[in-house]
Amino acid sequence: MSTDQLGSLLVFAGLAFLVVGGGLGVVFFRNVFHAAVSMAFAFLGVAGIYFSLQADFLGVIQVLIYIGAVAVIIAFAIMLTRRGDMAETNRFVSPGQLALGALTAAGLWVALLGLGLSQWPGQPAQAPPLPAGTDLTLSLGQLLLSQMALPFEIAAVLLLVALVGAVLIAREDHPGQGRREQPGEVGKS
Amino acid sequence: MVPLPYYFALSLTLFSIGLFGALTKRNAITVLMSIELMLNAVNINLVAFSRFITPQALLGHLFVIFTITVAAAEVAVGLALVLTLNRHRDSVNLQDFTWLRG
Numbered sequence: 001m002s003t004d005q006l007g008s009l010l011v012f013a014g015l016a017f018l019v020v021g022g023g024l025g026v027v028f029f030r031n032v033f034h035a036a037v038s039m040a041f042a043f044l045g046v047a048g049i050y051f052s053l054q055a056d057f058l059g060v061i062q063v064l065i066y067i068g069a070v071a072v073i074i075a076f077a078i079m080l081t082r083r084g085d086m087a088e089t090n091r092f093v094s095p096g097q098l099a100l101g102a103l104t105a106a107g108l109w110v111a112l113l114g115l116g117l118s119q120w121p122g123q124p125a126q127a128p129p130l131p132a133g134t135d136l137t138l139s140l141g142q143l144l145l146s147q148m149a150l151p152f153e154i155a156a157v158l159l160l161v162a163l164v165g166a167v168l169i170a171r172e173d174h175p176g177q178g179r180r181e182q183p184g185e186v187g188k189s
Numbered sequence: 190m191v192p193l194p195y196y197f198a199l200s201l202t203l204f205s206i207g208l209f210g211a212l213t214k215r216n217a218i219t220v221l222m223s224i225e226l227m228l229n230a231v232n233i234n235l236v237a238f239s240r241f242i243t244p245q246a247l248l249g250h251l252f253v254i255f256t257i258t259v260a261a262a263e264v265a266v267g268l269a270l271v272l273t274l275n276r277h278r279d280s281v282n283l284q285d286f287t288w289l290r291g
Contacts, residue, residue: 005191012191016199023206026222027214039222042203046229049199052190053240058232058253065257070225070264077218077268081275091215093284101212109205116197127190127241140247140254148251155258162262170269172276 011052018045032089033078040071054130057137196237204230217271217281221264228260 022042029035043066050059083089092098130136144152203226210223232253239249275281 009191012195012199016195019199020202020206023203023210023226026219026226027206027210032216032219035219035222039225042226043229046203046233049196049233050236053196053236055236055240055250055253058236058250061254061257065261066225066229069261073264073268074218074222077271080272081218081281089216089281090219092213093215098213101209104212105205105209108208109201112201113198116201117194120194126192128244130244134245136247136250139245140250143247143251144254151251151255155255158262159258162265166265166269169266170272 008052011048015045015048015052018042019049030088030090033075035090036071036074036078039074040067043067043071054136057140190240193237193241196233200230200234200237202230203227203233215282215284217274217283217286218268220283221267221271224267225260225264228256232256 019042022038022040022045025038026035026042029038043062046066047059047062050056050062078089093101207223207226207230210226211220214220214223235249235252235256239247243249271281274286278285280286
């Protein structure tokens, strides 16, 4: 193994540690805010994976959208829904359901990993090198505004609809009167 | 660059963690975060296969861009639903929402 391969393997191992560790943190931290920070680290690791795959533009938008927008909006949601006992906000379901969920996830992991690696076609083992002077971001932009212009516009409409829908769903039912009391509730604030 | 099966294994591991979280957490916000982890796992796979098999076609990259768009829309609407449920029922625990079963 050459030094170059060893280096890329080490980089991949570090990024994989960040991604998997961040993912495990989301599931196993007991405080939901810690879980959200852990998720941001996992997203950072995924951005690094994109850079290691020479998908520079995707790495940048991963950082911008996932860490800059999704992680922040989730932090807002956590603060808007917070309880007195933050330390116990990220609990598991009952042990029976927990075992079932763990079994499902582990089963999927073992089955797909076994199937994937045993049926692997063997090629391509190494990524074909990009020709010199290739600008993937340039071709991506050209593709988005020529051949993929319709999906691009549909995505824009989707974002607008989601934005309006989110505002519509999240707004107060009776503006000016504050939170609506439910029949079964007594004096909660 | 490490071989393609490494990326496949990483993506599969992250997807399984996300699936585990989505199935076993009580907090609706954590379930949304787990779904984001699963979407990211799929994105890793798309970019890796695109880079190794069709490095210049960029279709995998385009899929990732659209996935990220849909994921951002999903998290906005999902959190709006969680906030509304929290305002009406004073809870983000999914097990308090079994009346949604109909």
